[in-house]
Amino acid sequence: MERFIEFANTSSFRRELIARVDAYFIEHGKKKRDNISLYIKALIILAWTGASYYLLVFKADSVLEALLLSLSLGLALAGIGFNIQHDGNHSGFSKKSWVNRIAGSTTDYFLGASSFIWKQKHNIRHHPFTNIPEGDSDIYSSFLMRVTPDQKHYKIHRYQNFYLWILYCLVHLRYVYSDFQQLISGTISKWKMPRPKGWELATFIMGKFVFFSFTLVIPSFLHPIWQVLLVYLLVSAIISLIFIVITQLAHMGSEVEHLDVTKVIPNEWAVHQLQTTADFAQDNKVLTWYVGGLNYQVEHHLFTDVSHVHYPALAKIIKEVSEEFGVRYTVHKSFIDALRSHYRFLRDMGRQGLRV
Numbered sequence: 001m002e003r004f005i006e007f008a009n010t011s012s013f014r015r016e017l018i019a020r021v022d023a024y025f026i027e028h029g030k031k032k033r034d035n036i037s038l039y040i041k042a043l044i045i046l047a048w049t050g051a052s053y054y055l056l057v058f059k060a061d062s063v064l065e066a067l068l069l070s071l072s073l074g075l076a077l078a079g080i081g082f083n084i085q086h087d088g089n090h091s092g093f094s095k096k097s098w099v100n101r102i103a104g105s106t107t108d109y110f111l112g113a114s115s116f117i118w119k120q121k122h123n124i125r126h127h128p129f130t131n132i133p134e135g136d137s138d139i140y141s142s143f144l145m146r147v148t149p150d151q152k153h154y155k156i157h158r159y160q161n162f163y164l165w166i167l168y169c170l171v172h173l174r175y176v177y178s179d180f181q182q183l184i185s186g187t188i189s190k191w192k193m194p195r196p197k198g199w200e201l202a203t204f205i206m207g208k209f210v211f212f213s214f215t216l217v218i219p220s221f222l223h224p225i226w227q228v229l230l231v232y233l234l235v236s237a238i239i240s241l242i243f244i245v246i247t248q249l250a251h252m253g254s255e256v257e258h259l260d261v262t263k264v265i266p267n268e269w270a271v272h273q274l275q276t277t278a279d280f281a282q283d284n285k286v287l288t289w290y291v292g293g294l295n296y297q298v299e300h301h302l303f304t305d306v307s308h309v310h311y312p313a314l315a316k317i318i319k320e321v322s323e324e325f326g327v328r329y330t331v332h333k334s335f336i337d338a339l340r341s342h343y344r345f346l347r348d349m350g351r352q353g354l355r356v
Contacts, residue, residue, distance in 0.1 A: 007269045013325045014270035020317050021303060032306045034094050041289070042084050042103070049076040049110065056231070057219050070231055074238025080110050081243055082292035083308070089119050090304045108207025111239070112215070113175040116196040116204060117182055125191065127304060131251055131258050131276040132265070137189050138251070142167070146349050147252055149260045153352060161346035168244045169237035176211075176236075179204070245339070250297035253278055253341035254348065255330045271327055273301045274318075278330040280338035282315060287335060298329065 025032060056069035087093040088103025104115045121137045129135025133148045145164060146157040156163075182188055183204065186195050196204050215235075219228045257275045259265070265272060277297045281287050288295055293308030299315055300308065322329040332338035 007265045007267065007272060009268060011268045011271070013321065013327060014268060016325070017270060017302065017318065017321050020321060021306075021314060024313065024317060030310070032095075032310070033092060034096075034099075035307050035309045038083075038087070038093065038307050038309050045076060045079040045083055049073065049080060052076050053214070057222060066227075066231060067234075070234045071238060074235045075242065077110055077235070078239045078242040079290060079292075080106050081239070082246070082290065082294055085111070085115065085118075086292055086294070087308055089115055090123065092305045092307050105203055105207065108203050109210045111172070111175075112208065112211035113172075114179040114183075114196075114204050114207065116200045117179050117188070117193070118175075120193045121188055123304075125188065127301060128269075130273060130301065131256070133259065137191065146352075147345075148258050148349075149352070157350040160350040161343055164346060165241075168248075169240050171244045172236045172240040173233075179208075245342075246291050246294055249280055249332075249335075249338040249342050250277055250294070252345055253330075253332075253338065254345045255332075255341055258349075270302060274298055274322060274327055274329055277301050278332060278338065278341075279315065280332035281335045282312065282331060283333075284335065288312065295335075 024030075052069055052073040056066065056073055060066045060069050084093070084103050085105075085107035088100045088106070091097070091100045093100050093103040104119075107113050107115045107118055125135065125137035131139070131148070133139050133150050139148055139151075143152075143154070144156065144167060145160060146153060182193070183195060186192060195201075215232050216228060219231070256278050259276075267275065279296050279298050281295050284295070288311075293311040294300065296308070296311035296315055298318060299306075299311040302318065303314060306314070319329055321327075332341060
């Protein structure tokens with residue numbers, strides 16, 4: 001962790017969490033990774049993606065078919081992001097590093113975003129410093145978005161709870177193309193990052209080549225380029241909206257903390273994660289399956305290298321320990337409740353600093 005961001009010393013709360021989670025895996029004889037259901041799910045989602053792509057590019061011959069298959073492909077690709085690349089890039093897919101590397105590289109080949117740069121942003125900047133302006137790279141996504149008290153207030157922010165939903169649709173495009181700028185500059189926002197070398201650089205180059213070949217080059221041999229570009233933008237927008245909404249609900253809500261840059265971090269790291277993260281729709285098994293357990297963000301933040309298939313079980317443990325230690329554990333009952341919280345948060349942050 002960086003020197004200017006220091007947490008309080010690890011407390012008995014975190015030690016108790018770790019002890020009970022370890023005991024759970026020992027008692028039930030379960031593996032933290034290499035879960036067979038995760039491999040089956042990965043195959044299902046990859047087959048879904050392949051079928052959607054084939055039908056869209058080679059079989060669709062009407063606007064309605066193109067729209068429906070674009071939706072299907074966007075949902076499937078977002079599913080890869082939620083379930084395969086996410087666990088892989090957190091080393092939570094398998095205990096074998098080469099399996100995690102393959103799973104993680106699906107973001108390069110299927111989504112067109114660099115897994116190397118994704119890990120720099122997500123694993124190194126976001127996870128350790130969640131909702132801390134001087135550490136979390138997600139805080140500085142755009143001047144059009146005000147999500148912390150220390151960010152400068154512009155008049156346009158008063159309407160961010162309306163226009164950001166449109167900008168959310170551009171997030172995937174930004175990831176795909178900002179990779180080149182960040183590779184050249186060696187920076188992410190205001191932070192320096194190491195440049196990829198060797199296999200990581202090769203994956204970066206090959207990932208872009210494969211992604212653009214399948215999304216733009218191959219379809220252009222079969223369809224007018226303007227149709228290819230429209231479908232490309234539509235699928236990208238679907239991926240963006242689904243992915244950003246699911247991830248934003250965990251940290252950008254009115255019930256979690258958003259620290260001012262001037263504040264000293266008063267809590268130990270594990271407590272901080274519970275105060276800046278929220279779960280939602282824990283009883284929705286279909287949603288949990290599709291989003292790779294990312295509705296259990298508290299569990300993910302505390303145990304990043306554990307496969308997401310275990311999050312529902314870990315949630316019960318974390319809830320018990322949190323109640324015993326008096327630590328707040330925020331859970332929105334439904335997806336709609338979490339969505340409302342996010343909307344209120346954007347509205348309130350947009351109004352701060354203005355006379356209303």
